[in-house]
Amino acid sequence: MPIASPSSGDGSATSSPTPPLVRIPDLNAHVGAVVTVRGWITHLRSSGKIAFLVVRDGLGTVQAVLAKADVGPAIWDRYGQLTQEASVALTGTVRADPRAPGGFELTLSDVVVTGGSPIDYPIQPKEHGVDFLMDHRHLWLRSPRQAAILRVRSEIEQAIHDFFYARNFTHVDTPILTAAIGERSGLVSTEYFDEGTAYLAQTGQLYGEAAAAALGSIYTFGPTFRAEKSKTRRHLTEFWMIEPEVAFADSADNMRLQEDLVSYLVERVLSRRRRELDELERDVSKLEQVVPPFPRIDYTDAVEMLRTRGSSIEWGADLGAEDEALLVEGADRPVFVCNYPKEAKAFYMKENPADPRTVLCNDCLAPEGYGEIIGGSQREDDYDRLLARIVAEGLPVDAYGWYLDLRRYGTFVHSGFGLGLERCVAYICGLPHVRETIPFARMMNRLRP
């Protein structure tokens, strides 16, 4: 990509041609040449005659060497103006050096401070409290660990798009502002012109189902909102979900798609973001075991197994975080729990013909204590049964008229699931809390910056 030529600003550059501006990851193509790198200072160290500057440009990090004898006093004096996070234009010769991080080093002929940074830069190389760091999230992002997480998140996002694109899925953006569909907990509401109250979407699934009848296989990728008054390490009030929906796919097909997707995401990060996983000190040997097929456990068997492992869970209840952790204890890859009791799950899931107390659904539980990263189901495609469920749950039938239409006009077997992006990133990065998996987390007490 063409980027700006540096303007050295103070006329100190020699009259030789302006050196090319090079991004740090591209230095390997310029060994022996004079180039300019622009970025921010992360470390400084000087012996009085020779100084070492470490600079990052957002894409990479490189060490630069400034020798007083080489550059003369005018340029050497600028070393004294440098502080953490000052932005600089560094001009020098690229040297290959296997000992240097990244394999290259700059021997400097010029240093220009393009943006100073006062010594009160809030984030210092010491322990800070989480609230302090979250208050300074706009700066905290610059730290190597946070930047690595965001690069892994971005890689996972691209991998998700690539996975579905290769399978001929259509990406469908479902609406964020939606009309009332009945009382649910954690709805975020706003007034919408003369149309009454609008609610921020908690899922795009219902719209996804309509789109699947038009386009065969679709997926959504967007923000969803649940303003629960709870603080846990697995919940945000604003989080991103990926929700595929496939016409003519049943619950078994649905799980195969899930295990293929999760395995692909893990493999993709392993193969393309190893440097970031190293930065995060992730135990990659655990990730390397994530290949299909994932074990499938029927809910009823899971309850029995949990009780032998000491849980007091009763058949009929949803699994709590502790039960989930207990269930995947010792598993080397994610585990599917299938066919939960009807009462524990949403109204739109298809009744299980083999056991009508249950529905054709699954959760996908990640190992290492991460728990649910996906919830999926075959959808109820029988008009009368779906209507009965809507009525039984006390939902407003009128509001679901268009959704019922999908069962009225050419109903079809279909299935889908929701992947929680932040939980997936936390799992792959090995993070204890989802708050670092998103650039600017929104939680009960966190709306800023």
Next chain:
Amino acid sequence: MPIASPSSGDGSATSSPTPPLVRIPDLNAHVGAVVTVRGWITHLRSSGKIAFLVVRDGLGTVQAVLAKADVGPAIWDRYGQLTQEASVALTGTVRADPRAPGGFELTLSDVVVTGGSPIDYPIQPKEHGVDFLMDHRHLWLRSPRQAAILRVRSEIEQAIHDFFYARNFTHVDTPILTAAIGERSGLVSTEYFDEGTAYLAQTGQLYGEAAAAALGSIYTFGPTFRAEKSKTRRHLTEFWMIEPEVAFADSADNMRLQEDLVSYLVERVLSRRRRELDELERDVSKLEQVVPPFPRIDYTDAVEMLRTRGSSIEWGADLGAEDEALLVEGADRPVFVCNYPKEAKAFYMKENPADPRTVLCNDCLAPEGYGEIIGGSQREDDYDRLLARIVAEGLPVDAYGWYLDLRRYGTFVHSGFGLGLERCVAYICGLPHVRETIPFARMMNRLRP
């Protein structure tokens, strides 16, 4: 992708092995074989002894031939149950037929109706009013034209991700719920726990700037909200924006990135979605001319040109839709208008050193009357000048503290832009109104379905 085996349901299938379930675009790999296709009926025609069924599965359309003499009366009678949008499982032999749309045809041995469709299906092959169609958007999506638009939209989305991924940009999700940043028109608000009022994001740019300092080159891709009380063919209250932000890029770099992106998107749709452009009757010869470089016109020159063309615009005013159309009249590709007057543009744009009445910015105007699809600028990177602009506009300085921090700690030259996805889709598809470019449009009087 593995998909469900059809369950013929009524025991009419022979005892031979179940034929494979095949998606319509994959029929070419099964010529001469017996397969099952599942989908929805779009057209029916019968001579009394032979019937033609056209079926779509969301991915493609195929014609199937049912001969009374071949299948016997029991299966033949099922033809009578078929209606528009009934879902069916069709089993038959794949024949290559160059006259058939798609090049293949099915000679049927079995027809199973998997989901009937009453004859009151709302969308009939006749003219419907736009309000009626929008009220039935969940079904309207199934029509060939609407499905084609959504496939082009999806292709453009993937192309955007691919474009930035190839250039080492990090995809960054900026928050939707944001704290107050001062009065602006069209803000959508909600109460946020004990944190006061939250507003739905009108842009992710300010957060994107913070991320660019951490990651070098970033882009956002998300929904934005402007609840303006206006009805035009170019505005939605909920729309998707793509906002790249690049560290160490100036306004000239910024325009090069824009023309590369727009040209890539057009070329990508031309090369991979020609069938959909044909369905939309798009004049592709117009699109084929969209290659870099795009012409650049200084705002001041544009005003002069507009006045010679009959406009009454005065220097200092923003360009209206009519001025934009006048300006690109006869252009064979998008046109950049650069360096608008300060008062016509947002507070964060960098003052133009060559003419301080103006700022370093550009709009990208699409030809054929489409007008602005991109707005971009170099950002004000001087702390004092930015602060002065915030104060002059009466914005709350406190709320911009974190944004000012980006100029306080290592300020840096940077630029970015916002591409309106729906306008871009409308332009590439050749649509007069943005409401059909998004699956479920949200407008002043439109919150449902």
